[in-house]
Amino acid sequence: MSGAHGVLALVHAVALVGLTPHRVRIECSRATGLPGMRLVGLPDTAVREAEDRIRTAIQRSGLHWPQERIVINLAPADLPKVGTGFDLPLAIGVLAATEQIPSASLAGLCACGEIGLDGSIRPVPGTLPTAVGARDLGTGRLLVADAAAGEAALVNGLEVIGVRDLTEVVELLRGDRAARQSVPAPTEIPASTLDLRDVRGQPVARRTVEIAAAGGHHLLLVGPPGCGKTMLARRLHALLPPLELDQALEVAAIHSIAGERAPDAPLSLAPPLREPHHSISAAGLIGGGSGIARPGELALAHRGVLLLDELLETPRWILDALRQPLERGEITITRARSRVRYPSQVLFVAATNPCPCGHLGDPRRCCTCRPDRIERYRARLSGPLLDRIDLHIEVQPVDQRQLAGSADGESTAAVAARVLAARHRGADRWGAGILARDLQDRQLRATCSERAMSTLVRAIDGLALSARAFDRTLRVARTIADLEAVEVIAPEHVEEALAYRLSSPVHG
Amino acid sequence: MSAALAGLRSVAAQVAADGTDPDELAAIVAFSAQPRSHPDALRRRDRDGHRSGPAATRVAALAGPPTATTGAVAQRLLGAWRDDGVRVTLIGDPAYPRCLAEGWPELDPPVWLAWRGQAPGHAPGVAIVGARRATSYGSGIAAWLAEAGDVRAPGSAAPHRLLAEGAAPCCSPAQLLEALGAPGGGPALLDVTASAADEVARSGATERAGAASAATTLPPAVHAALVRAWPRPVRLEDLASSAQVPVGGLLAALTRARVNGEVAEAADGIRLRRAPPDAG
Numbered sequence: 001m002s003g004a005h006g007v008l009a010l011v012h013a014v015a016l017v018g019l020t021p022h023r024v025r026i027e028c029s030r031a032t033g034l035p036g037m038r039l040v041g042l043p044d045t046a047v048r049e050a051e052d053r054i055r056t057a058i059q060r061s062g063l064h065w066p067q068e069r070i071v072i073n074l075a076p077a078d079l080p081k082v083g084t085g086f087d088l089p090l091a092i093g094v095l096a097a098t099e100q101i102p103s104a105s106l107a108g109l110c111a112c113g114e115i116g117l118d119g120s121i122r123p124v125p126g127t128l129p130t131a132v133g134a135r136d137l138g139t140g141r142l143l144v145a146d147a148a149a150g151e152a153a154l155v156n157g158l159e160v161i162g163v164r165d166l167t168e169v170v171e172l173l174r175g176d177r178a179a180r181q182s183v184p185a186p187t188e189i190p191a192s193t194l195d196l197r198d199v200r201g202q203p204v205a206r207r208t209v210e211i212a213a214a215g216g217h218h219l220l221l222v223g224p225p226g227c228g229k230t231m232l233a234r235r236l237h238a239l240l241p242p243l244e245l246d247q248a249l250e251v252a253a254i255h256s257i258a259g260e261r262a263p264d265a266p267l268s269l270a271p272p273l274r275e276p277h278h279s280i281s282a283a284g285l286i287g288g289g290s291g292i293a294r295p296g297e298l299a300l301a302h303r304g305v306l307l308l309d310e311l312l313e314t315p316r317w318i319l320d321a322l323r324q325p326l327e328r329g330e331i332t333i334t335r336a337r338s339r340v341r342y343p344s345q346v347l348f349v350a351a352t353n354p355c356p357c358g359h360l361g362d363p364r365r366c367c368t369c370r371p372d373r374i375e376r377y378r379a380r381l382s383g384p385l386l387d388r389i390d391l392h393i394e395v396q397p398v399d400q401r402q403l404a405g406s407a408d409g410e411s412t413a414a415v416a417a418r419v420l421a422a423r424h425r426g427a428d429r430w431g432a433g434i435l436a437r438d439l440q441d442r443q444l445r446a447t448c449s450e451r452a453m454s455t456l457v458r459a460i461d462g463l464a465l466s467a468r469a470f471d472r473t474l475r476v477a478r479t480i481a482d483l484e485a486v487e488v489i490a491p492e493h494v495e496e497a498l499a500y501r502l503s504s505p506v507h508g
Numbered sequence: 509m510s511a512a513l514a515g516l517r518s519v520a521a522q523v524a525a526d527g528t529d530p531d532e533l534a535a536i537v538a539f540s541a542q543p544r545s546h547p548d549a550l551r552r553r554d555r556d557g558h559r560s561g562p563a564a565t566r567v568a569a570l571a572g573p574p575t576a577t578t579g580a581v582a583q584r585l586l587g588a589w590r591d592d593g594v595r596v597t598l599i600g601d602p603a604y605p606r607c608l609a610e611g612w613p614e615l616d617p618p619v620w621l622a623w624r625g626q627a628p629g630h631a632p633g634v635a636i637v638g639a640r641r642a643t644s645y646g647s648g649i650a651a652w653l654a655e656a657g658d659v660r661a662p663g664s665a666a667p668h669r670l671l672a673e674g675a676a677p678c679c680s681p682a683q684l685l686e687a688l689g690a691p692g693g694g695p696a697l698l699d700v701t702a703s704a705a706d707e708v709a710r711s712g713a714t715e716r717a718g719a720a721s722a723a724t725t726l727p728p729a730v731h732a733a734l735v736r737a738w739p740r741p742v743r744l745e746d747l748a749s750s751a752q753v754p755v756g757g758l759l760a761a762l763t764r765a766r767v768n769g770e771v772a773e774a775a776d777g778i779r780l781r782r783a784p785p786d787a788g
Contacts, residue, residue, distance in 0.1 A: 202745065203748040204745055204755055206755075207755040207759075396743055480756065495760035496756045496760040500759075
């Protein structure tokens with residue numbers, strides 16, 4: 001569009017609010033007034049600082065910086081614009097407004113990248129979800145830093161163009177140069193060096209870990225220091241099957257937003273394992289921060305394992321923040337200017353000592369804790385959170401003979417094969433990606449025998465268990481039946497499932 | 509005498525230690541079956557009153573004869589004790605430790621002592637009472653005793669649950685250490701109060717089991733391991749290692765047995781709720 005003030009250039013960009021993409025129209029026009037650039041439309045500091053980067057980069061790239069006023073509107077104006085990824089579309093807008101590149105070349109174009117003072121284009125965090133967003137918003141082409149092109153090219157249905165510097169961008173949009181074909185980053189399944197065979201003894205704990213992996217059930221391991229809780233928890237992660245491609249993209253997108261993913265890294269199909277330190281803050285765990293909330297460890301563990309070691313060293317109010325997301329499989333963080341939703345379908349594994357000194361229940365060491373200290377220590381784990389954990393297991397120290405002896409258990413590969421087979425049975429019955437922990441009451445009862453149901457009713461009544469325990473026990477029983485390749489839940493499946501709930505080592 | 513009270517006397521006779529009058533035992537247990545009645549209140553009343561005659565007789569007189577209602581409750585309680593192999597003596601009776609009854613009256617000795625296995629005896633010794641409401645001091649004493657004797661207490665997992673509000677001379681250190689679960693087996697002291705047996709009775713497990721206490725829903729190897737360990741608990745991991753059954757099946761069987769009242773789970777393992785028929 002031409003007029004008294006020259007061309008009104010229009011470039012598209014994507015603003016992410018959490019994982020949710022929003023189309024941003026970058027309208028750029030020359031205007032009367034003192035030379036300079038005026039940005040409107042809720043830019044944050046990083047976006048406002050783009051003026052200096054863009055001007056210097058344009059000048060150092062041998063292009064013309066206009067000696068007049070440039071007004072840029074980021075629409076919708078009430079949506080916060082965050083990050084340096086807006087540098088590239090802003091620069092393209094300025095160049096188009098000053099007619100250094102044809103406006104027609106911007107049709108269907110979306111751009112994302114940070115510009116250096118030398119004109120180089122650099123990748124920014126969140127390139128992958130930006131690419132997903134660009135595709136979902138109907139953009140045909142995405143211009144990104146060459147280093148991030150492989151990551152963006154993982155998204156099907158979108159033409160990804162990698163560029164190295166501003167000169168290349170101009171040549172490309174003028175039609176002086178052909179776009180390079182972007183090759184999607186390779187996928188990989190990192191081999192785990194952790195083997196369940198390394199765990200000596202612990203037959204009950206091994207069985208529990210297998211059930212947790214097969215059904216995605218949350219797990220609480222309680223035991224004295226050095227008995228193998230953390231070892232078991234890490235090996236549980238190795239039992240999980242690889243992610244499907246769309247699941248891996250979803251996980252990578254969250255990691256990309258958090259800046260934890262190198263743009264040139266291959267796409268990992270391994271489920272994530274997050275092990276935050278027990279001194280973690282609430283914002284670190286569930287996400288937060290000023291402006292648009294960033295994902296926390298919970299979201300970063302999406303479709304993987306969130307391992308909280310030394311659980312009871314974490315303050316209770318922080319742990320309680322997990323209650324809702326563990327139930328719903330997503331976390332919604334509301335701030336004054338934004339409301340962000342991150343998925344959080346995690347397998348929550350918690351490990352803790354039974355008391356402050358750690359030796360309560362240790363047959364070889366004497367506990368030195370006063371009873372009131374033990375009570376206070378255990379009270380850090382609230383009943384409602386404990387209720388959401390399906391499998392409670394007390395891990396005892398292994399005796400010296402077992403430690404010195406040869407490995408006596410199955411390997412990770414053998415157990416993982418059973419886990420995968422059980423998950424396939426569930427997927428055939430309920431649909432892909434649905435785990436036993438996510439099943440509804442109606443679905444559970446449909447595959448439960450009458451005898452199993454009456455066994456459960458009798459046990460719930462005789463052992464004074466809560467109504468919530470009813471469904472959760474059935475879900476674990478469903479997983480056990482799937483592990484045994486049995487279609488209908490039998491009484492012994494229910495009884496075994498009850499065993500993991502009956503004697504909570506923490507609240508028992 | 510009604511049939512109910514005759515039955516009560518018969519059960520009391522099976523539980524009473526040598527030298528303890530079953531009628532007195534029945535009267536005191538029946539008194540304690542009333543709501544908010546504790547026989548120690550009778551003893552305190554007796555201490556403030558006349559002092560002639562055996563203490564147990566005086567306390568039993570204060571308790572009064574059992575009624576049909578209290579008699580029925582007492583009979584159930586005494587039956588549970590009998591099934592668990594518990595013996596009971598009353599204060600001042602021959603089996604009641606003299607040093608506890610007479611030597612330290614300020615210790616407020618209990619009206620009855622219940623035990624399983626070897627009787628407490630009269631030699632100077634140490635026992636700790638009030639297991640379920642232990643103070644940190646009591647827990648410390650328990651831990652110290654356990655360490656000094658190089659033994660594992662059946663609650664070393666939770667010594668605070670096991671023992672103690674105060675120390676009372678009741679049995680020899682050897683007996684105490686034995687009671688705490690010294691390796692090599694031997695009799696174990698159930699408790700120096702009646703609360704543990706009370707708990708068994710309240711659970712109704714004994715009633716459900718009836719006389720057929722040998723019947724079990726556990727796999728034979730598991731049941732045998734629990735019988736061998738009786739009255740000590742067996743760690744779940746040890747059962748799983750030695751039971752020769754899949755872990756899942758073992759857990760299911762233990763749950764079934766727990767629902768049926770056959771086994772109980774403690775902090776330090778699993779044990780049979782009742783003495784096996786061939787236990788000493």
